[in-house]
Amino acid sequence: MIDLTTTTAFTGLPLTIGRVTLTAFDPGPVTSVAPYPGRDLSRALAPLAFPQPGAISEAAGLRLVWAGRDLAFLMGGPAPDLTGLAATTDQTDGWAWLTLAGRDAVAVLARLCPLDLRAAAFPPGRSARSLVGHMQAIVIRTGPEAFELAVFRSMAGSLLHDLTGAMRGVAARRAL
């Protein structure tokens, strides 16, 4: 049997400029879960819980990340059988994921993303849909200066280009 190797959608990572590092990562299998109206998924998803807007449910190495209105992404493992309860779609190769971390991560992301990135408004452990540059993105805050970002895989090059520019800009300001 042919053993296929997963490759990242990004070239040139990891990349450190100034005090920020970009790293590609493999989130494992990703499945979108869109509950049908009025259905209760709590037993089928346990120990995970379908997240409220902006929330992330985590258990047993899996994450269920809020990803839009009545939509969550199950990350890190295969989806349970949700027949009759929710529409599920494999998103594994549809998105490109990277981490943006380091002491100027907020300053870099703030150049591209209109979210209120203050910890009071968007604390670690929260997820948001927003823009990065002109791209629709999933933004997950994993720490005070650490984010996971995902865009459609076809836009990986643009994301890297935009982030690199923002990182250069923030580093140049620091050097003044």
Add this chain to the structure above:
Amino acid sequence: MRLSCPCCGPRDRREFTYYGAADYLDRPAPDAGLDAWDSYLHLRDNPAGPTRDLWYHDPCQSWLQVERDTVTHAIHSVAPVAGRRA
């Protein structure tokens, strides 16, 4: 300008797309007649004051009905379109 998405909270204008008057939500019955359909498709008021718009929050994919004032620029309400007739 910021709009408060019922799903996501207050967000920047850049995240939203304007889709015109909220009249589009009030689709006439198929047999309502030419005048009703002509009005639905083509006739819009241009009020100085309170108006109702249709907006889309692209990141979370919510259709929104926004009440705002074209004179004061105040946003009076942002309500989800989904479930409106439920």
